[in-house]
Amino acid sequence: MAALRDVAKKAGVSASTVSRVINRPDTVPTTTKSRVLKAIKNLNYHPNKFAQRLRSHNVDRKLVGLLVPDIQNPFYVDVVKGVEDYCFERGYAVLMGNFMQDEKKGQMYLEVMQSEEIDGLIVAPIQEHHKTISQFKEKKIPIICIDRGLKNIDVDVVLVENEEGAYQAVDHLVKQGHIRIAYVGGIPSIPTTLEREKGYSQALLDNGLNVDDELIKYGDSTHLSGKELTEELLQLKDRPTALFTGNNLITLGALETIHKHKLHIPGDIAIIGFDDMPWSISLNPPLSAVSQPGYDIGKRATELLFQRISDPKRSPVKVVLKTKLILRESG
Amino acid sequence: MAALRDVAKKAGVSASTVSRVINRPDTVPTTTKSRVLKAIKNLNYHPNKFAQRLRSHNVDRKLVGLLVPDIQNPFYVDVVKGVEDYCFERGYAVLMGNFMQDEKKGQMYLEVMQSEEIDGLIVAPIQEHHKTISQFKEKKIPIICIDRGLKNIDVDVVLVENEEGAYQAVDHLVKQGHIRIAYVGGIPSIPTTLEREKGYSQALLDNGLNVDDELIKYGDSTHLSGKELTEELLQLKDRPTALFTGNNLITLGALETIHKHKLHIPGDIAIIGFDDMPWSISLNPPLSAVSQPGYDIGKRATELLFQRISDPKRSPVKVVLKTKLILRESG
């Protein structure tokens, strides 16, 4: 591995000159510069990042941390893709952590990212993370939140109109004549679950229907939980005629249970879920869904992150993206 | 940020002693050790990774590079999950790169990973990458390949029986009475595409059918390409009565086109694809598929990687996992 001094020797200059060529090219005359550049090329020299970093902590690491709750959820895959594309264009790499809604796992990743001295963090937090994340704040490492903000800490956040999105879906269901509409939610402690529940209830209320607690279920935002909760709902003596599901994994689980019972959609039971998927159209039946712009969310979050990296003191903003109700055949 | 010397001062010892406590705890007596440990805790000291790394290049970085062709393909999501879980258990983080079958992008990630001095690399290579990947070999950074091996370089590899898996699917289709079976493949230059084509052709031949080039299509392994290729197939005057699709994205695309034409599956046209998905059962109709153990592939690859990290000279192995034909209703 060629080092700075090798380049210096080859070019017949001192190490400092080489360093200047690399870091402040305009401070060295063209003739010297070209000689150094040639030596660099010749030796295939690449600065040692560890030495650079050790010497000056303020140099960019070109590394962004990304912490997502569940990589198997297609929505987050879109987000990841958005982040990755944007970073790639700017020569940044992504250090990814998939914490599976697990606090300990999230904690571990946060520590790794801290010791890697990432330039910034994009995270879809679950409540418990607050304390460790605030360490980032103290260390002046920019944080952008996705999907949900953070209590007690003022950070940039990009999210969607969860309440509004849920409202539209449920309102549509009511307009179709449904009276008993259930909500199959995710983890009750995370804001999105609650906001969607709020939109659900409001739509019911606004249409003169009352909210029946029996029809509101919470789980853990997984496929399995979607299956089980739907099963419970179908066991009810006065079973719902429509389902509003809290995310795509839950929707898929619900679908499975409904099919197991040989129920017809939307004849026997209608279903609209949060999160559209590329293959929604190929499901049985083609699924109506509240579409979230996952890719854009990732992209916007990264945009915000780079803004904050270059201007750490700009005041935090909140970007709210719209959802879109996509009607197909399930409800 | 507390440094080594701060701990040393606080504990009333020299820096080397603190270093010893951290790196070779058994070389320092319990009394001293506990004093140092207390100081470490007190100051919330964490060794600076950059300094460590600069000083001794042979210390583990606890960082594994993972390069996947397409994070939006659910199969690779499973692989990622397998890698991540295994790494997490051992305190390793994952530096992920999603190169979208794009050589330049892959190249860039490879460079980043090199300069990050990752401990090892797991990659599902496309042909062109060979030269850069061989740089890793030279640098003695362990590489494990997934899905396909590497020409001219002897690396560990974990893959599935592509030919056998394809054979079973097509053989089944023939036994169902199909005579005109098409193959909708992915990128023709990658081995998996060819191996699956081989299994497809062999199954036809073994059943006394001949291989019709008109029924073999190649594309780029995406959803869109699956749609388009299927469209072409359906335009044929003597259209196929069954499709064998090369991966899950292609399958989903094919499904979409078939539905657009209001064709009944499997009545008008049957379809079996490579790669099962968690929601295959909820598709219209429930999809038959050749299932690949993506999670296991990731896990095994990581296992191999750690083995190689601890024993760099063990000779390369090739792990071949089995596929499983899962029959549902599409064929």
Add this chain to the structure above:
DNA sequence: TTGAAAGCGCTAACAT
């Protein structure tokens, strides 16, 4: 315009 020298935080040989 360029070079010499110091030092980032750590580890390891060597000395005691």
Add this chain to the structure above:
DNA sequence: ATGTTAGCGCTTTCAA
């Protein structure tokens, strides 16, 4: 059993 010292590869005053 512990401390002293040198140096990993780089950047950055400071001096020439």
